[in-house]
Amino acid sequence: MQAQAAPKRTSIRESAGDRLFMAVVYTILTIVLIAVLYPLIYIVSSSISSPAAVTSGRVFLWPVDISFKGFETLFNTPAILTGYGNSIFYTAFGTLISVALTVMIAYPLSRKTFFGRNAIMMIVTFTMIFSGGLIPTYMVVKSLHLIDTRWALLIPNAIWVWQVIIARTFFQASIPEELAEAAEIDGCSDLRFMRSVVIPLSKPILAVLVLMYAVGQWNAYFDALIYLKSANLFPLQLVLRSIIIQNNSSGMMDAMKMVERQQLSELLKYALIVVATLPVLIIYPFVQRYFVQGMLVGSVKG
Amino acid sequence: MNGEVVWDGSKQPQPQPVRKPKKRGMALEARKSFKKHWQLYLVVLPPLLFFIIFKYYPMANAVLAFKDYNVIKGIWGSPWVGLRNFKLFFDNPIFWDLIRNTIYLSGYLLLAGFPIPILLALMLNEIRSGRFKRIVQLVTFAPYFISTVVMVSIIMLFLAPRLGFANVALNHLGFDSINFLGEPGMFRSIYVWSDIWQTAGYSAVIYLAALAGIDPTLYEAAKVDGASRFQKIVHVDLPGILPTIVVILILNVGNVMAIGFEKVYLLQNPLNQSTSEIIATYVYSIGLLNANYSFATAVGLFNSVINLVLLLLVNGLAKRLTSNSIW
Missing domain, CATH: 1.10.3720.10 (MetI-like)
Known part of the structure; x- marks a missing residue:
């Protein structure tokens, strides 16, 4: 090690100990990289391999006998298409409702002249550390006749306290109190100020809110599990659970022969995972910075 | 811009308000805030209702834990059973x-x-x-x-x-x-x-x-x-x-x-x-x-x-x- 010359490009000579240390760091990080990446590649590869290759365990890294039979079957299965449509509906409308409500509470709470802001903030944050529990909440949703309706997935968990904290911190930092006062003197009402000044100035935080709520809504299954009974309302995640985790693929491929069906049902699981995760993972590299921003804005005043 | 400065200069400094008991000061502040920000209070109402209905009402419902729940009598009509x-x-x-x-x-x-x-x-x-x-x-x-x-x-x-x-x-x-x-x-x-x-x-x-x-x-x-x-x-x-x-x-x-x-x-x-x-x-x-x-x-x-x-x-x-x- 010591005999080796330091690379010519680096002006600062690193000691042998430091170089050894960095070699260890690079090795560990490479192992971590592979450990995270491998299962993801394996699943995608399996989803586009032939049914026989998947069931006989011949797929190790790359696809074997490429075929799109899994996806073909998926898109011919009514339950999955319904689930997909439902998930898109819940994600679109749920996100809209959630973001609107979050801004509606976070902005007034960011104004220093808004009397009662601390009391309301206490009311909001206390729900983070204490809750009535599963059954009492269920009873409320039931008494409002929301059980087994689409509203059950849009309303009872519409506002996340964490998002309120993030949005409020952002408004406090980026909408100066003087600006609001100046607008007030010019005769601009609070509502108009929100619409024509606050919202246009808050695009970065709106992006954070939209993305976090949308991913949360797309990935959620718990509310659907407890509040929904009719299969035609199920989001994709619940359909997924029934097919993969409960291994219930009957009714999906009734026309097929036994062996073929068994092989295909394995393949279908991989294809389903890909289809359910793809929308999120495709946009992820472009939106990662918004998530990081969201985390950091919140942690300043968490 | 100029006029504003003149107007500002001609204005007499406000006399310092006499110190009031804290409670009255708060009530005054509240009244002023309600008058000035009534629109914001309307805006905050729906999300606040959300927290009351879906977070605080369940906390009240948690009295179920001390009752023997009966579907017909409802949460509040069911008999108490203590612990x-x-x-x-x-x-x-x-x-x-x-x-x-x-x-x-x-x-x-x-x-x-x-x-x-x-x-x-x-x-x-x-x-x-x-x-x-x-x-x-x-x-x-x-x-x-x-x-x-x-x-x-x-x-x-x-x-x-x-x-x-x-x-x-x-x-x-x-x-x-x-x-x-x-x-x-x-x-x-x-x-x-x-x-x-x-x-x-x-x-x-x-x-x-x-x-x-x-x-x-x-x-x-x-x-x-x-x-x-x-x-x-x-x-x-x-x-x-x-x-x-x-x-x-x-x-x-x-x-x-x-x-x-x-x-x-x-x-x-x-x-x-x-x-x-x-x-x-x-x-x-x-x-x-x-x-x-x-x-x-x-x-x-x-x-x-x-x-x-x-x-x-x-x-x-x-x-x-x-x-x-x-x-």
Whole structure:
């Protein structure tokens, strides 16, 4: 090690100990990289391999006998298409409702002249550390006749306290109190100020809110599990659970022969995972910075 | 602009208001605020109603725990039974199993899952090459976006008794297959390590940000003193991110009893139930599946209260010891 010359490009000579240390760091990080990446590649590869290759365990890294039979079957299965449509509906409308409500509470709470802001903030944050529990909440949703309706997935968990904290911190930092006062003197009402000044100035935080709520809504299954009974309302995640985790693929491929069906049902699981995760993972590299921003804005005043 | 200045100059300074009793001052402030911001009060009303209806009304409903629920009489008309539901729970042989399973699972998760993101961040912080660092960050962050259902699906496919990747690999190496998900002894490890796989990259972000905020002159001073990279980590990096570490630790310890229902429930099966049944899954199964509302509410309330006490305790302790706290 010591005999080796330091690379010519680096002006600062690193000691042998430091170089050894960095070699260890690079090795560990490479192992971590592979450990995270491998299962993801394996699943995608399996989803586009032939049914026989998947069931006989011949797929190790790359696809074997490429075929799109899994996806073909998926898109011919009514339950999955319904689930997909439902998930898109819940994600679109749920996100809209959630973001609107979050801004509606976070902005007034960011104004220093808004009397009662601390009391309301206490009311909001206390729900983070204490809750009535599963059954009492269920009873409320039931008494409002929301059980087994689409509203059950849009309303009872519409506002996340964490998002309120993030949005409020952002408004406090980026909408100066003087600006609001100046607008007030010019005769601009609070509502108009929100619409024509606050919202246009808050695009970065709106992006954070939209993305976090949308991913949360797309990935959620718990509310659907407890509040929904009719299969035609199920989001994709619940359909997924029934097919993969409960291994219930009957009714999906009734026309097929036994062996073929068994092989295909394995393949279908991989294809389903890909289809359910793809929308999120495709946009992820472009939106990662918004998530990081969201985390950091919140942690300043968490 | 000019006129404004003149107007300002001609204005007499306002006399200082006489100091009023605090209560009247507040009432005045409130009245002024209502008059000025009545639109904002309207705006805040719907979200506030949301919190009252869906968060606070359930807290009131939690009186169910002290009643014997009767569908016809409703929550408020049902007879009081005092602490009977709690007593039933404490006397139930499953009580200690649930407590043990809940604490062991989150304790394991805390012990293994807490240090790993810190180590990951410290290692990433050492890397100067932009590309490798970016790729590792991008890839390790990605599993965070996988839903719980998909995560458990992946676990089940990989660990499936016959065709799962893990068993195919074991067979290749000459070992017998293992029914991983049917082994009660393996449940916790499966839960914890898949969780680390999924969230370590995400959790590391907060430490990376803290590391980026460390005063660069400290590194220069360390360099002048001839510190090695490892010494810099120990003497500059770690003390620099200690406040962040403490806050995250408080949050984690405070939530030990609140470990999530979602993933445990999906991983659960009759074979591994002796280790996988935790308080949250028990509440779901006796409450919603067996419709034993009062008893399930009591169990849930017990859990919420313990959790709240724990959070306050840990926070107070941290305040006393390190002056870092979340309140």
